[in-house]
Amino acid sequence: MPFWSPLALLAVALGLVITHFAVPTTRAWMWKASAVVGLGALALLLYLGLIWAPPEAFMSDVGRILYVHVPFVWMCMIAFTLNVGCAIAYLMKKSWRTDALAESTAEIGVMFGAGGVLMGSIWARPTWGVWWDWDPRLISTAVMLLSYVGYLAFRSFTEDPERRATWSAAASILGYVSLPIVWFSVRWWNSLHQVQSTSQSLDSQMRIVMWWGTVTMLFFLFAFVVKRYEIARSRQSSALEAPPEAPRQEVAA
Template identity: 40%
Template sequence: MIQTTIGQNERRDRRGVNLLGYTALAGILVALYAVFFYAPREAMMGEVQRIFYFHVPSAYIAFLAFAVVFVSSVQYLRTRDAGWDARAHASAEIGVVFCTIALVTGSIWAKPIWGAWWTWDPRLTTTLVLWLIYVSYLMLRRALDEPERRARFAAVVGIIGFVDVPLVFMSIRWWRTIHPVVFNADSIDVDGQMMVALVVSLAAFTILYLYLLKLRVGLERLQIRVEALQRARW
């Protein structure tokens, strides 16, 4: 009876993941249409401005992913539930991928606009620091074999590392910077069709993140089971 219930739950979870995957694919296709065919060509920057529709959502997903790492790490230290550690690990991996995309697309945009692939602008520097923190988080997890010790140390790094997220967000407001400000305190510096394309891209990237998170958490739970069986054997 218990095995039947577990099997039904797993099939239901698999259907949910598949549905999210199809939704994410549809969202990405709609976003690509909005970016390349619906949004107009920007008058000053030209076609290179279209990178903006990938750069901003990637940065947003990185912040969201690291926020999930923070919450999951706090919950793990509070409950010692391995499920929270699995969520933190999965979200950190996804966050690093999207943070990498944000850094790369930002550099591609910067070369024709600023004349350089990279400048030590406060926004860029704090984002690079954020990337390094969570790469270190993943390296720490790889270096420790004992599951509880690994989860505990990683949770501490995940919590401390999140401090940099508000620094990245506020850097263009606290320090002199050449980085463009899209979302001002009083207004949003995006008009009409461009705003529609941005919102569609943000929605599509969010659904993609949720799909990847559920997929990766499922794999992480399987890994936890394998490790438990290996420990029981020994």
């Protein structure tokens, strides 16, 4: 993979979300289209990943886990990056919308991350020979997931919506510190986990399937974010009797 490919993915995800919010006419249909296309792409991914792609030279068919493991972990990282973006935006300018979006992306990121780690563990058993190991990549990923599970629990334990929004934004920023550690851990330390693949180290057919899987999951990510955002918004408006557009402005210092 070129080094900018995760950034390109992030840009696409961001573009979809921004379009959804900035262009009102897209709100009704875009997530539906995304979900439908995602379902079709998922069916094709199953075909491509399980049948069309060649087995790997040494892992043989076990290597097919690549096509779902990597996309899940990438979606997790994209969701957390969107989350921390919302947190920073909320601290700079208070808005219920960014708070709802932060809630939505954190939950979806935890879902994708937990799935990705589970798949990685299943993959590790036949290839490395262990389910789990004390390894920089694995430990830092677990830490990142745990800090966002803590974030979600904190949100559900805090009743005051305004405090919840501000405090969880702070928690999100502190928790995000672990993400660059996760990404670079395989480069900084010698790890059992292999470093990120490059376009040279990945067979062209396998590369196509991996990208197909990534795009598929991106469609699901977008549809999930939109639906989860709507849930968060409706909870906000039921928590506040008359939902104001923005929280109370801070008292002048």
